[in-house]
Amino acid sequence: MENKNIDIEDITMVSEERKKLNRSERARELVLDSKELIYEADRELESAKRSLLDNIDRFEDLKHNFLNTTFAKAQLLLDKLSYEYSKTEPKDSFQISLGTPNETIRVKNIKSGRFTGFILALIVMFITSAVWIYVATLNLGIDIPINPPKIPERETIEQIFKWIGGGMWGDEGDIILGMSIVALSSLIVGFLVYKIRVSLKEKVNFKVANRIFEESNLYAEQQRERRKEIEKIDEHIKETLPMVKNYQYLLNEKNGTLQRIFHIEGEKEYYNNYHSSSIEAMKDSEKLMNRTEDLLNTPVTRDGRLNEDSL
Structure with a gap:
């Protein structure tokens, strides 16, 4: 409660001090505020982007490792067991689009005349x-x-x-x-x-400074909205990382089961010649592989926003 009171008092004091300024000084203050708004909005957005790009790199590394080791091994084992894996064909490949960036406002210093x-x-x-x-x-x-x-x-x-x-x-x-x-x-x-x-x-400077301040507020709000969307995407990527690891762990277990089936029952011309429990294990592996492919290939974003289909 004390912090809130202090903030309100500070704002009131700043407001009262600005009333004492002449029009030219108030115009300069508005221009400085506009620059600060734009700087902070851009800085926060860039920070969110960096975090997202770092997590995308982690996701891509994990995905590459998973597909080229565990997933590839599962495909090879199913092929050995004469089971044709029905690979899912994604409508869209995995991608992240952050939409069209907002046009940057360049605030010029006003001249006193x-x-x-x-x-x-x-x-x-x-x-x-x-x-x-x-x-x-x-x-x-x-x-x-x-x-x-x-x-x-x-x-x-x-x-x-x-x-x-x-x-x-x-x-x-x-x-x-x-x-x-x-x-x-x-x-x-x-x-x-x-x-x-x-x-x-x-008079001209004061009008221009007010217009710039309004445009800067609008720009800052747009940047905040973009930052929130990027943070949502980033959060989703972070939540996806342990899911991929879990799928990798589960599929490794399935690979062990398929390896034992091949070791015990040997190679057969048709997969349905295997024991019913073995066939069920093959189908379970296929389902798990399909789920991981859906997860890895569904676009995370659509039109610059978090794609609900990826959740």
């Missing part, structure tokens, strides 16, 4: 300054060569900034004030552009 905002701010500041100078030259009737560009003379520059620094209101004007007005207005406009750019980017 500060760099592009800064560049835009510089451009707008330059344009604002240029507009001030252009308006001043129009009102003063000054022609500044643009093509090719030429730096105006000192007197011209002073005239421009005097006009901006009061001349446009009918005063004498002040150069320092004019330069201050141009600089300050450019900074204000640039700052506004920067803030607007960053704010718009934050």
Whole structure:
């Protein structure tokens, strides 16, 4: 109970802390959470796959050993006793299919927009300054060569900034004030552009981060479902291993019985010439062999899920 309370308190604290974050910080947190979800889901799935592949290798080794020793010997003994073994023909060979893997989501880091905002701010500041100078030259009737560009003379520059620094209101004007007005207005406009750019980017990032988080949750859920199916298949394979060993043990006993029949009664042209108990032993061996073939040849999976026929 204490652990549950701690978990709930931790979750509440994290939730409260996130409420204090701004939209950009929350977007980054969502992206980090998305990456963590995907990483954990993929890691758990790969772990389940490795376990399954290890047990499949064990199963294949056991199957190969069984078919090439005990089972092959049983076939040979039945053949010696003139008993034709009716081999089962499986509709499908033993196989394991894990279905189509889910398309991996690649989560990219979101950009704050500060760099592009800064560049835009510089451009707008330059344009604002240029507009001030252009308006001043129009009102003063000054022609500044643009093509090719030429730096105006000192007197011209002073005239421009005097006009901006009061001349446009009918005063004498002040150069320092004019330069201050141009600089300050450019900074204000640039700052506004920067803030607007960053704010718009934050809104976009927050929407994108939420969408990525939803997609990551869906992906993680799909990976969990695949992992559960793989774990079911793995569990079935693990349960099958001792069954194969048991069949091998039982068939070894049957082989001993068939060996004694051949040793005592010898070789006959037809199996029904043997004693009735001997014929029954041959049929029992055949049934056991059929059961093992069914077990070894039935597909464990169908459409990526555990095949009920293999249970």
